[in-house]
Every structure is written in structure tokens, then in C-alpha cells.
Amino acid sequence: MGSLSKASVVLLSLVSLISLALLANGIGANWGTQCSHRLPPEVVVRMLRANGIQKVKLFDAEYDTLKALGKSGIEVMVGIPNDMLSTIAGSMKAADRWVSQNVSTHLNNNNVNIRYVAVGNEPFLATYNGTFLKTTFPALQNIQAALIKAGVANQVKVTVPLNADVYGSSNSLPSGGDFRADIHDYVIQIVKLLSENGAPFTINIYPFISLYIDSNFPVEYAFFDGNSSPLNDGGTSYYNMFDANHDTLVWALQKNGFANLPIIVGEIGWPTDGDRNANIDYARRFNQGFMTHIAGGKGTPMRPGPIDAYLFSLIDEDAKSIQPGAFERHWGVFYFDGTPKYNLNLGTTNSGLVPATGVQKLEQKWCIFKPNAKLDDPQVAPTVSYACALGDCTSLGYGSSCGNLDAQGNISYAYNNYYQINNQHDSACKFSGLATVTRSDPSTGTCRFNIQIQPYYGGAAKRLISIQKGLCLILCVFIVLWTNQ
Structure with missing residues (x-):
């Protein structure tokens, strides 16, 4: 190889190293x-x-x-x-x-x-x-x-x-x-x-x-x-x-x-x-x-x-x-469930953001304000305050994604968020008799009424559950042996 070829090889190597450095x-x-x-x-x-x-x-x-x-x-x-x-x-x-x-x-x-x-x-x-x-x-x-x-x-x-x-x-x-x-x-x-x-x-x-x-x-x-x-x-x-x-x-x-x-x-x-x-x-x-x-x-x-x-x-x-x-x-480029919020090219793939896979959600049901409930019911204000204090109503503010909802919509959003955070338990959609469960998605315009994902129990919680099961098994065996004496 001539000196020019060697120089070319060196130059190509440097370009490759620089490219790798930028990539890394x-x-x-x-x-x-x-x-x-x-x-x-x-x-x-x-x-x-x-x-x-x-x-x-x-x-x-x-x-x-x-x-x-x-x-x-x-x-x-x-x-x-x-x-x-x-x-x-x-x-x-x-x-x-x-x-x-x-x-x-x-x-x-x-x-x-x-x-x-x-x-x-x-x-x-x-x-x-x-x-x-x-x-x-x-x-x-x-x-x-x-x-x-x-x-x-x-x-x-x-x-x-x-x-x-x-x-x-x-x-x-x-x-x-x-x-x-x-x-x-x-x-x-x-x-x-x-x-x-x-x-x-x-x-x-x-x-x-x-x-x-x-x-x-x-x-x-x-x-x-x-x-x-x-x-x-x-x-x-x-x-x-x-x-x-x-x-x-x-x-x-x-x-x-x-x-x-x-x-x-x-x-x-x-x-x-x-x-x-x-x-x-x-x-x-x-x-x-x-x-x-x-x-x-x-x-x-x-x-x-x-x-x-x-x-x-x-x-x-x-x-x-x-x-x-x-x-x-709301800083995420992904929603809580791993769904991309918008098309964003990170320069790492040929397309935009790739959603999370294998995400398990709760049932397709929502908690809403009863259609026949009265807005002037004295329990409306305290139940909404309770739902928002223990849930997340940050999307209801001025200029936010759910900021254009009417009164019924605001109440329903608050109730549903609390209901989803509490894993759709029946007791989480009571609100003094003002709420009901629906299978019809109340989302509208830019406002998403979320369905929560299945709760994740980390390794520590899994180990605790395993220990509890083991203790229960030991206790059951002990009871059986004791009653057969």
C-alpha cells in the first residue's frame, strides 16, 4: 500500500472513532x-x-x-x-x-x-x-x-x-x-x-x-x-x-x-x-x-x-x-403507561419513540359523576377535594389538557383518577352515592380519562408475600397436626 492509502486508512479510522465517540x-x-x-x-x-x-x-x-x-x-x-x-x-x-x-x-x-x-x-x-x-x-x-x-x-x-x-x-x-x-x-x-x-x-x-x-x-x-x-x-x-x-x-x-x-x-x-x-x-x-x-x-x-x-x-x-x-x-416523553406522547426523533432509531411492550392495564372501566346527580349536592365539593388530595388533578388547571371540561367533567375526572389509583376497587367509586362505574370512555378532546396499569410489586414486596405464604403454610400444617392429636 502506498503512503496515500495509509493516510486514507488512518483518516477513515479517525472518522470512525469520532463517529463512535459521538454515538457513545x-x-x-x-x-x-x-x-x-x-x-x-x-x-x-x-x-x-x-x-x-x-x-x-x-x-x-x-x-x-x-x-x-x-x-x-x-x-x-x-x-x-x-x-x-x-x-x-x-x-x-x-x-x-x-x-x-x-x-x-x-x-x-x-x-x-x-x-x-x-x-x-x-x-x-x-x-x-x-x-x-x-x-x-x-x-x-x-x-x-x-x-x-x-x-x-x-x-x-x-x-x-x-x-x-x-x-x-x-x-x-x-x-x-x-x-x-x-x-x-x-x-x-x-x-x-x-x-x-x-x-x-x-x-x-x-x-x-x-x-x-x-x-x-x-x-x-x-x-x-x-x-x-x-x-x-x-x-x-x-x-x-x-x-x-x-x-x-x-x-x-x-x-x-x-x-x-x-x-x-x-x-x-x-x-x-x-x-x-x-x-x-x-x-x-x-x-x-x-x-x-x-x-x-x-x-x-x-x-x-x-x-x-x-x-x-x-x-x-x-x-x-x-x-x-x-x-x-408531566415531564415525561412517555405517559405513565409507556405510551409516547408525541413523535420525537432521538437520532437513535429510524423512527420516533418506541412504546413500552408487555404493559398490563386494569379493566376498561371508569368512575364518573352520576348523570342524574345534582351539582348543588353539598357532598360534591368535599368528595372532589378528597379525590384530588389523594389523586392527581393537575390536568384540570387553566390551560391544561382538561382545562376546558364542564362542571360534570371536572368532577368525573377527579373521581376517575382516584378510582384508577386505587386499582378500580368498588369502594373507590362511591363518593357519597354521587359516582357510578361506566364502560364508556369519557375522554374528550385533549383530555384523557386514564385507565391505570396493573400494580407492580417489587422484589422486596414479592419476598414479603413469599414469606407470608410460607408462614401461613407452616401455621396451617401446625393447626392440622394439632387438631389430629
Whole structure:
């Protein structure tokens, strides 16, 4: 072979390696499980693989979830909830035990591809009023030490997913970026440890939240279509909020001496319900725009190159806190039952999203307000309040998918949601005699009256049931033997 051919081979090899690197970078997804009825982990893992999603970020280290991810090849970020930070911060033994049970066991015995441990989840969020300020870094230190002790620190890296409110800009431009003065030293402690251990800085960026809290926020700037007026920062033009926000962090890191620290976008997405700006059209536009924006590996003006990101989120969670807003339960690109909400090309398959398979639903029946019941019945208000307090009525708000229902429709929606969450038990469709069960689907327009999926009993519950059955069998044998004496 001539020298030109060798050069061609080398060039082709480099192109292949670059292509593989971009492919391996792939899109990730946040898999939350705050649901009244969660999809079985095996079903979710099949769905992840069918959609070519190569990375998942978890908010805990639930055994069944991790076991289901074994041998899947999917990269995993396991999470330590904020309420565990104090325990781990105060005890090296607790950190060692956590790593042994939730990292080492799954790496060695279950072939789970754990790559990161997320220590806390947005622990410096301003609304927490400093609750976790003094425990996050010590917990991070102890988990890092535990990973080293376990011999897995080269494979598994620590990180702390932080909200974008940990930094700001002195001049409303990315170049004015720095960490918030009141938490500056706490953040730098974390950044230094991450840098020393080859670990990434994880940030959650939400243009939707900016739009939600500020009615004057320029809507087009939230998206990636290039329709908004660009922000000019010393000759650099920013056409969307994501790039500007991301680079505000890059400037903040650079100003503090950590210009090359890797960045992971831990959460990014758009909800589909629970607010007038949370709808399927906007969600599709945002998520598809983001996928297209990062597909070429161009990056941002301050950080050219592939972006490591996790969509928020995979599946709706109807038991999440709605303190931040009713939209919190509707971030999924899939509904609670694994059905895609809209056509979204992740660049991993030849088509759009692939639905979950093997999902078992409850019967085709709904609980509704009796047609002959009176709207002025004094029991209507308390029964609806009860149903919504113990169910999920976030789709009934102004501008939401069920916001145009009439009074009867609102009552029926509330009753049905409670009925489905309670597995269609007859007692869950009483409501002081105001409700009845129907086989006719009351869904209308954009408003879906859901039928819930079959309840999933995880490994711990199955083991408990098995133990209970065993004890019953022993008791029955004992009774038989005793009565025959």
C-alpha cells in the first residue's frame, strides 16, 4: 500500500472513532419512580433499549431497578437522595456501606454499568433555605473515599447535580457568570474535589422554568429555531437560552480556575401538562430542537464539542410534589403507561419513540359523576377535594389538557383518577352515592380519562408475600397436626 492509502486508512479510522465517540455520547434520560403505579423495571429497560437510550440517571439506588439494568450495557448514574446526605456526611461507615450495597454489589454480581454516583439532587436549591449546605460536601468526600476504598474510583465518578440557580451573571451576559455569592465557597469546595478526581460538574437547565416564573420572558428564546433576537456577548451571538445559560456556567468555572472541568447536563426538558405553556406542541418543539441542536456535536460557543445530556424525563410521575407547580407530574416523553406522547426523533432509531411492550392495564372501566346527580349536592365539593388530595388533578388547571371540561367533567375526572389509583376497587367509586362505574370512555378532546396499569410489586414486596405464604403454610400444617392429636 502506498503512503496515500495509509493516510486514507488512518483518516477513515479517525472518522470512525469520532463517529463512535459521538454515538457513545448518545442521549440519556432521567428515570424517576414517584408514581402511584410504576412500570416494572424490566419493561422500562426494554423500552430504553428499543429507543437506543444509552444512559439513565436515577434518583436513588433501588435494588430492582438496578438489577433490571444488569447486562443491558446502559450507563447508569445512581442517586443518593438529599435526606440521606446528613447520615453519609457524618459517618464513613455509612458511606462504605452505601457504596458496598448500591455500587459494588451491582458492578460485581449483576453486571450493571454504573458510571456515576449523584450525591444529592439539587441540594443548593434556593427554596431549601440552606438545609443541605453543610452536609453535601462532607457526603461527597465520604462517598469518594468509599469508592477509592472499594477499588472502583477509576470506573465510577462522583458528581452533584445542581440547579442552574447556583450561578448568575453580573451583567446578564454569559461572560458575567459566577457562582452565587452566598454559596460560592460551598460550590468551589465541590468543584475542587470533582476536578481532583476527574469527575464532572452536573447542571440542570430549564428554559421552561424561566418562562413559568417570568411572564415577560421572550418565548422564542426558550427554543432552538433561531427565531429570537440574539444576545450579543462581546461579539458572540446567543440564539437560545440553553447555550447562554450553559456558557454562564463555563465562565463561572473559568473565573474560578476550573476552565476544563467536564460538564454534564443532568436534566433538560419540557413538560406537557399542568400549565398553559406546558403542552405537547411546545414539548415536542423544545425536545426535538434540543436533539437537533446537539446532534452534530458542535456544542456551545464556549464549549465546542459533544454535549453529554439527560432528557428530563422518561416517564410521567403522578406522585411527585406539585409545590413547584402542577407541571411537575408531566415531564415525561412517555405517559405513565409507556405510551409516547408525541413523535420525537432521538437520532437513535429510524423512527420516533418506541412504546413500552408487555404493559398490563386494569379493566376498561371508569368512575364518573352520576348523570342524574345534582351539582348543588353539598357532598360534591368535599368528595372532589378528597379525590384530588389523594389523586392527581393537575390536568384540570387553566390551560391544561382538561382545562376546558364542564362542571360534570371536572368532577368525573377527579373521581376517575382516584378510582384508577386505587386499582378500580368498588369502594373507590362511591363518593357519597354521587359516582357510578361506566364502560364508556369519557375522554374528550385533549383530555384523557386514564385507565391505570396493573400494580407492580417489587422484589422486596414479592419476598414479603413469599414469606407470608410460607408462614401461613407452616401455621396451617401446625393447626392440622394439632387438631389430629
